[in-house]
Amino acid sequence: QSVLTQPPSASGTPGQRVTISCSGSSSNIGSNAVNWYQQLPGTAPKLLIFRNNQRPSGVPDRFSGSKSDTSASLAISGLQSEDEADYYCAAWDGTLNVLFGGGTKLTVL
Amino acid sequence: QLQLQESGPGLVKPSETLSLTCTASGGSLMSNFYYWGWIRQPPGKGLEWIGCIYYSGSTYYSPSLKSRLTISVDTSKNQFSLRLTSLTAADTAMYYCARLHNERAYGMDVWGQGTTVTVSS
Numbered sequence: 001q002s003v004l005t006q007p008p009s010a011s012g013t014p015g016q017r018v019t020i021s022c023s024g025s026s027s028n029i030g031s032n033a034v035n036w037y038q039q040l041p042g043t044a045p046k047l048l049i050f051r052n053n054q055r056p057s058g059v060p061d062r063f064s065g066s067k068s069d070t071s072a073s074l075a076i077s078g079l080q081s082e083d084e085a086d087y088y089c090a091a092w093d094g095t096l097n098v099l100f101g102g103g104t105k106l107t108v109l
Numbered sequence: 110q111l112q113l114q115e116s117g118p119g120l121v122k123p124s125e126t127l128s129l130t131c132t133a134s135g136g137s138l139m140s141n142f143y144y145w146g147w148i149r150q151p152p153g154k155g156l157e158w159i160g161c162i163y164y165s166g167s168t169y170y171s172p173s174l175k176s177r178l179t180i181s182v183d184t185s186k187n188q189f190s191l192r193l194t195s196l197t198a199a200d201t202a203m204y205y206c207a208r209l210h211n212e213r214a215y216g217m218d219v220w221g222q223g224t225t226v227t228v229s230s
Contacts, residue, residue, distance in 0.1 A: 002155065033214035037156070044205055044223055045148075045156065050216035088156055092215060096144070096169035098158040 004101035011107040017077040020104045022089030024070050028099050029091045034072040039086040084108045111136035113206050113221035120227050127193040131206030138187055139164045144209040145189045149202040196228045
């Protein structure tokens with residue numbers, strides 16, 4: 001059971017906008033930044049969003065993140081088939097103990 | 110462009126000790142901006158934080174693994190390592206090393222390709 005709670009699955013059709021939620025508590029998301037990772041099948045995770053809503057260079061602006069109180073969300077607009085992947089939120093508890101969400105499997109229908 | 114590469118045995122017996130090494134190329138471990146971490150992923154499951162180390166040797170461990178875990182760094186070889194004792198089948202996983210960027214909220218922005226570890230007799 002992960003400390004950060006994500007829905008196990010999400011889906012959408014090409015072109016659609018989907019959101020993935022991540023719920024935590026005051027000791028993790030409520031006090032620290034949230035990062036998001038994308039893991040394509042059979043590959044290592046990739047940093048998608050850092051510090052709640054910042055994109056590393058090379059990440060399309062279709063991906064956006066937000067945080068409010070003890071929850072965070074990842075939004076993907078203009079959904080594409082190549083977005084089909086597992087998505088993980090992560091936050092630390094203030095002592096460099098990183099907490100991961102359980103992951104959300106995104107299916108593009 | 111920094112690259113990370115994990116190495117170690119693919120098969121370890123129960124109760125034995127796992128030793129993995131992550132070798133960095135194209136960049137130095139000796140930077141004020143980064144920590145160097147280990148993450149694992151059991152088959153078909155999600156990501157699990159193991160711990161990280163700063164080039165000076167300061168370490169931060171997952172509370173659930175702390176009693177069995179040692180992470181060390183060898184800056185002369187540009188490597189950092191993981192040692193996990195008293196292995197059980199629950200330690201079977203893909204093990205990744207990664208760079209944590211302290212200006213990116215410790216986001217892990219560079220990952221190794223991962224190495225599979227199976228605990229079995």
